[in-house]
Amino acid sequence: MPSAVRGPRTLYDKVFEDHIVNEQDDGTILIYIDRHLVHEVTSPQAFEGLRNAGRKVRRPDCTLATTDHNVPTTPRTNFKNVSQFVEEDDSRLQCETLEDNVKAFKLTYFGLGDKRQGIVHIIGPEQGFTLPGTTVVCGDSHTSTHGAFGALAFGIGTSEVEHVLATQTLLTRRSKNMRVQVDGELAPGVSSKDIILYVIGQIGTAGGTGHVIEFCGSAIRSLSMEARMSICNMSIEGGARAGMVAPDDITFEYLKERPLAPKVDSAEWRKAVKYWESLRSDDGAKYDVDVQIDAKDIAPTVSWGTSPQDVAPITGVVPGPDDFDDENKKQACARSLEYMGLEAGTKLTDIVLDKVFIGSCTNARIEDLRTAAHIVKGKKIAPALKRAMIVPGSGLVKRMAEREGLDKVFTEAGFEWREAGCSMCLGMNPDILSPGERCASTSNRNFEGRQGAGGRTHLMSPAMAAAAALVGRLADVRNLTGYEQALPSSKKAGQDIQPPPQVEDPESDADLDNIMDLDESSQGNSVKTGAPSSSAGMPPFTQLKGIAAPMTRNNIDTDAIIPKQFLKTIQRAGLSKGLFHAWRFNTDGSLNPDFVLNKEPYTKSKILVVTGDNFGCGSSREHAPWALLDFGIKCVLAPSFGDIFFNNTLKNGMLPQVIEDHAALQKIADEAKAGREIEVDLEAQVVKDAQGNVLAEFKCDEFRRNCLVKGLDDIGLTMQMEERITKFEKRRTEETPWLDGSGYLSRHRRGPVKVDAAPVPSTNRGEEVKEPLEW
Numbered sequence: 077m078p079s080a081v082r083g084p085r086t087l088y089d090k091v092f093e094d095h096i097v098n099e100q101d102d103g104t105i106l107i108y109i110d111r112h113l114v115h116e117v118t119s120p121q122a123f124e125g126l127r128n129a130g131r132k133v134r135r136p137d138c139t140l141a142t143t144d145h146n147v148p149t150t151p152r153t154n155f156k157n158v159s160q161f162v163e164e165d166d167s168r169l170q171c172e173t174l175e176d177n178v179k180a181f182k183l184t185y186f187g188l189g190d191k192r193q194g195i196v197h198i199i200g201p202e203q204g205f206t207l208p209g210t211t212v213v214c215g216d217s218h219t220s221t222h223g224a225f226g227a228l229a230f231g232i233g234t235s236e237v238e239h240v241l242a243t244q245t246l247l248t249r250r251s252k253n254m255r256v257q258v259d260g261e262l263a264p265g266v267s268s269k270d271i272i273l274y275v276i277g278q279i280g281t282a283g284g285t286g287h288v289i290e291f292c293g294s295a296i297r298s299l300s301m302e303a304r305m306s307i308c309n310m311s312i313e314g315g316a317r318a319g320m321v322a323p324d325d326i327t328f329e330y331l332k333e334r335p336l337a338p339k340v341d342s343a344e345w346r347k348a349v350k351y352w353e354s355l356r357s358d359d360g361a362k363y364d365v366d367v368q369i370d371a372k373d374i375a376p377t378v379s380w381g382t383s384p385q386d387v388a389p390i391t392g393v394v395p396g397p398d399d400f401d402d403e404n405k406k407q408a409c410a411r412s413l414e415y416m417g418l419e420a421g422t423k424l425t426d427i428v429l430d431k432v433f434i435g436s437c438t439n440a441r442i443e444d445l446r447t448a449a450h451i452v453k454g455k456k457i458a459p460a461l462k463r464a465m466i467v468p469g470s471g472l473v474k475r476m477a478e479r480e481g482l483d484k485v486f487t488e489a490g491f492e493w494r495e496a497g498c499s500m501c502l503g504m505n506p507d508i509l510s511p512g513e514r515c516a517s518t519s520n521r522n523f524e525g526r527q528g529a530g531g532r533t534h535l536m537s538p539a540m541a542a543a544a545a546l547v548g549r550l551a552d553v554r555n556l557t558g559y560e561q562a563l564p565s566s567k568k569a570g571q572d573i574q575p576p577p578q579v580e581d582p583e584s585d586a587d588l589d590n591i592m593d594l595d596e597s598s599q600g601n602s603v604k605t606g607a608p609s610s611s612a613g614m615p616p617f618t619q620l621k622g623i624a625a626p627m628t629r630n631n632i633d634t635d636a637i638i639p640k641q642f643l644k645t646i647q648r649a650g651l652s653k654g655l656f657h658a659w660r661f662n663t664d665g666s667l668n669p670d671f672v673l674n675k676e677p678y679t680k681s682k683i684l685v686v687t688g689d690n691f692g693c694g695s696s697r698e699h700a701p702w703a704l705l706d707f708g709i710k711c712v713l714a715p716s717f718g719d720i721f722f723n724n725t726l727k728n729g730m731l732p733q734v735i736e737d738h739a740a741l742q743k744i745a746d747e748a749k750a751g752r753e754i755e756v757d758l759e760a761q762v763v764k765d766a767q768g769n770v771l772a773e774f775k776c777d778e779f780r781r782n783c784l785v786k787g788l789d790d791i792g793l794t795m796q797m798e799e800r801i802t803k804f805e806k807r808r809t810e811e812t813p814w815l816d817g818s819g820y821l822s823r824h825r826r827g828p829v830k831v832d833a834a835p836v837p838s839t840n841r842g843e844e845v846k847e848p849l850e851w
């Protein structure tokens with residue numbers, strides 16, 4: 077693990093070091109979290125843990141909650157409350173549970189009745205909640221989005237959500253530095269989405285594992301904030317912990333007049349800008365990995381397979397297994413083609429679509445909608461398309477688009493104009509693909525079943541999705557006349573986006589009127605399951621002997637480990653039914669006899685031995701380790717892991733162990749394939765065969781090993797650092813006072829912030845909300 081940086085520092089080094097509350101000799105670091113975003117899917121079990129342990133939310137003023145994943149995107153004109161509005165039982169329960177929790181714990185909440193509701197990664201920046209130099213977390217992998225502001229922003233699992241709620245800190249370790257420098261001018265028709273798809277195609281979905289990527293270079297500098305957000309958003313698809321862009325004038329311009337940013341031209345604003353300007357990598361700062369890209373090499377790009385690294389320029393053809401050298405990649409390509417219903421050699425522009433989805437936290441901001449509207453203006457979508465949807469990222473984006481008449485442009489072209497939410501990005505709500513349907517999508521993941529079981533996703537930019545909608549096939553936007561004007565010119569970057577209008581009518585604040593005191597009646601009951609019902613103590617992990625199931629695939633993502641339909645629970649229990657669901661079960665619900673966990677003796681597996689790279693990449697869902705644990709699997713051995721999954725397993729008393737030595741891992745896999753038991757001895761740090769012969773040695777870091785072996789509770793441990801946390805907060809208040817009270821006015825008080833309805837200014841520029849009404 078990298079140690080403290082002595083010489084010139086990177087942007088990441090600076091922000092990270094500014095947040096260290098405590099550093100242990102073994103490299104375990106407690107960092108302070110400035111901003112915590114919360115949504116309904118990954119928070120219920122965290123709040124339950126707080127209740128079980130009788131803990132409170134430490135900094136309600138630094139916490140902002142919304143509902144986004146589960147919510148229908150149908151008109152809300154008759155919206156009264158989520159109980160009546162959300163029809164699906166399990167989705168409704170998650171939304172109601174969040175509402176109960178925000179009331180009980182006094183959190184600021186933008187619910188469905190509030191115009192500021194939207195996808196969590198859209199509303200944070202929109203409100204100025206996300207600020208340069210801050211640490212931002214959320215129980216969601218695309219928290220990397222916020223790194224566009226020069227924030228250190230990353231996704232966490234539910235146990236870590238609980239940790240942050242209780243302590244406003246996280247236990248972590250230093251990441252490595254990676255630089256992705258894109259220089260030169262983008263060709264016409266090429267946008268930020270093409271940059272990030274191209275980068276992932278180059279580095280692969282595991283390329284950034286263990287790293288924080290700094291995006292820099294003249295092409296990045298010339299991008300607007302919204303375009304930078306689209307890039308940082310998909311850092312997670314490149315395997316990185318976070319993505320960052322150094323803040324500059326474009327950033328400061330974007331932040332002006334945001335309700336939660338310091339007031340422009342105040343002494344505080346000037347102080348903040350001075351600090352923010354210092355947040356750039358020093359000359360001579362060292363990067364562990366350096367990637368240089370020439371902007372002119374990037375063409376409008378689309379994905380053809382089932383991993384975000386499966387991309388090609390739109391002028392290309394679908395590749396085949398023979399185009400890859402590596403055996404694993406050949407197999408992955410063959411599987412992708414089968415799933416996607418494609419043949420190698422097919423021209424990408426010949427691929428016929430069923431649906432088009434323009435939305436998601438990657439591309440549902442006003443700039444994205446303007447671009448798409450420009451492309452489709454005065455034209456009609458292809459008659460054969462079954463459905464084309466525009467889903468704005470937030471209520472405020474929707475409202476701004478309507479003021480500009482974009483909704484009319486879209487509906488006249490044949491698109492549906494929807495309400496804000498995650499929508500068809502992951503189909504946890506009614507917006508899904510049917511089996512076999514093919515979709516051009518501006519979202520970020522094209523995993524099997526991502527947009528609906530059997531659905532086929534092609535990722536692309538808003539301009540390309542709009543062009544595809546007109547043609548009914550994947551299409552090259554550059555073949556449409558006037559496309560150049562659709563993409564915001566780099567010269568205007570940052571001047572184009574005005575802060576969205578703030579809330580108009582007092583009724584829209586209805587969600588906030590119900591803030592109540594946390595009382596005894598709101599304390600939930602613990603649910604006893606294989607997974608700990610709170611992080612208050614875990615069963616120790618010392619030695620584990622048992623059957624190990626072998627798996628060979630690369631990049632097994634958490635969507636594959638447990639698909640979205642199983643995330644709609646407020647418990648940690650009973651998730652084994654969803655484990656590897658699409659692989660374990662046939663479409664008629666019967667068991668697939670060919671899947672390893674359905675064969676004997678693997679139905680009793682306690683260990684997974686994965687020889688493919690990057691196990692558990694993608695989404696932050698802690699449901700993945702909960703499902704493994706519920707099945708009986710307590711240990712995964714692999715050459716590498718997705719960062720968030722790795723942490724999530726540890727928080728549940730499971731051991732995710734990297735075995736770097738490929739030959740040794742193969743020996744373990746051979747035992748597993750032979751159906752013989754193996755033993756993982758964490759105290760001795762060895763893997764043995766059934767006779768006690770050592771198959772592999774490994775190194776688990778001291779702190780993690782100690783916690784696992786003793787079954788220690790992270791939150792309890794962190795709470796012993798109370799004095800240091802308080803001291804850190806005192807210094808934070810002195811040095812960066814704009815971070816207290818969510819920046820809404822009073823700096824001296826903590827608590828939920830109630831935002832009064834503000835008149836919509838005629839300039840379309842938001843005004844800082846004048847009065848905090850209630851604390």
Ligand SMILES: CC(C)[C@H](C(=O)O)[C@@H](O)C(=O)O
Pocket residue numbers: 117118145215216217218231502643694695696697698
């Ligand atoms: C539900 C949540 C855990 C998940 C994530 O972490 O990414 C979701 O937002 C997704 O995009 O898959």
Ligand code: SF4
Pocket residue numbers: 144145195196216218436437438497498501502519520
């Ligand atoms: S990736 Fe999709 S599901 Fe996840 S937060 Fe973004 S919009 Fe929502």
